Amino acid sequence: MTIREAGRRLRDREISAVELVRDSLQAVERDAALNAFITVTGDQALRSAHELDQELQEGKDRGPLHGIPIAFKDLYYTRGVRSTNGSQLFADFVPEDDATVVQRLQTAGAISVGKLNQHELAYGISSSNPWFGPVRNPWDPECIPGGSSGGSGAAVATGSIFVGMGSDTGGSIRNPSAFCGTVGMKPTFGRVSRCGCFQLGLTLDTMGPLTRTVEDAAIVMNAITGFDPQDDATVLRPEEHFVPADNVSLKGVRLGVPNNFYLERLHPDVEALYNSAMREAERLGAEIIHVDVPDPEGLNLIGRTTLLGEAAAVMRPFLHRRDEIGADVRTLLDQGTLLSASDYINAQRVRRAMMADWHAMFDKIDVLVTPSAPVPAPQIGQQTVTVGGQEEDTRLLSTKFVRGVNVIGLPALALPCGLTRERMPAGLQLIGSAWSEKRLFACGKALEQALPQVRL
Amino acid sequence: MQKPPAEELAKAQSVIDALRDQLARLFDTIPSGPNSAVRFEPGEEQR
Secondary structure (H helix, E strand, O other): OOHHHHHHHHHOOOOOHHHHHHHHHHHHHHOHHHOOEEEEOHHHHHHHHHHHHHHHHOOOOOOOOOOOEEEEEOOEOEOOEOOOOOOHHHOOOOOOOOOHHHHHHHHOOOEEEEEEOOOHHHOOOOOEEOOOEEOOEOOEOOEOOOOOOHHHHHHHHHOOOOEEEEEEOOOOOHHHHHHHOOEEEEOOOOOEOOOOEOOOOOOOOEEEEEEOOHHHHHHHHHHHEOOOOOOOOOOOOOOOOOOOOOOOOOOOOEEEEEOOOOOOOOOHHHHHHHHHHHHHHHHOOOEEEEEOOOOHHHHHHHHHHHHHHHHHHHOHHHOOOHHHOOHHHHHHHHHHHHOOHHHHHHHHHHHHHHHHHHHHHOOOOOEEEEEOOOOOOOEOOOOEEEEOOEEEEHHHHHOOOOHHHHHHOOOEEEEEEEEOOOOOEEEEEEEEOOOOHHHHHHHHHHHHHHOOOOOO | OOOOOHHHHHHHHHHHHHHHHHHHHHHOOOOOOHHHOOOOOOOHHHO
């Protein structure tokens, strides 16, 4: 069921918010083995649902998210509900305030049923959390769901919630979307407030939704975007409506297909599904333009360097508590502390030049289309993956196509494009120029309508 | 501050050394003009 369908049924009195929340809580219990949740707030959710049902009966309608069950990655501060950031360091942290995004979604009538499991400190992609247990991929429980918003991807894919709010610093919304077969929106840096969210990469962090459809993600973006005086990266911009029309078209849209990097050494099924999607896009009237993408490999290096430095700076007050940080994250934090100031600063100088090159690329195309990940979800505990005859680190390979986007600050929409022969999802990534989320949603919806449905 | 054990530190240092080697080709391309000023937030130029 989509948010629009649930909304129609709520307003036609075919179902109540209480029933939607009960269904959601039952599904969370049914799927407990996936370990997608750290905390379930069933009683609180049911109380909210009663109030929101009452409001609808009295004629107060908060809009499309009224009465819709959702959940937040555990790095969002939620007032009175512990918010751990997937870390032992914050295992007992109970915020006194909600994050701005949490407030905005509550105002829009969404109902949180709990807090989602994630990679520790949002610093990794396996979501095999050493303190709260590994999140499992609903398509194959022996596989990772991706991360760091792994609980969000798993819970949305099973249908237990309509929306899993995530965060994306180097692909942490788009990677679980790719591995779990969901839609994920990583907004333009500054589009969505980060206030009240644990930080990781100060110039890279973005907040956004994982959903089952493009329209659902657009509905969430309508509720959460906009200036926030408490986050100096956000900007005053004219209000935008992101939900695409039903008859949206790709006619005349200039879709960029990369000549370099993104189509080299892919899992054969991922490659076949990507090529099939692009043929479909052309059939739908898109203009396919082959482009040289400015140094994606260099961009990833700048992304790694930036994040290593920023995460070590953010976590500096906690670095003496080594025993309370898992081995993989501790290793990355150690690396970050060894990075020199000149390395970090020179990386920012290169970053400036790369931004200009990327912005220039968008004079020639409207949207760059890449696979979301070169391979389907690896197994839990798998340290390396061999693709195209080359063995690569699982984390670096999984984030290879998504990490650089955060360096430039651009928006990107991940959506599923089919299943591999082993019935694992593969996805597309649509990257647009700054503030072009509306166009990405329109293109995404047009493609979604034409591509094979990916549903458990 | 608690220091990492020597073995873990050496491993981290080797990763950073390798990263530095890779970064060198990029740092060689940095233009010397005033446009190379440091700006940290990618949102800035998109406003």
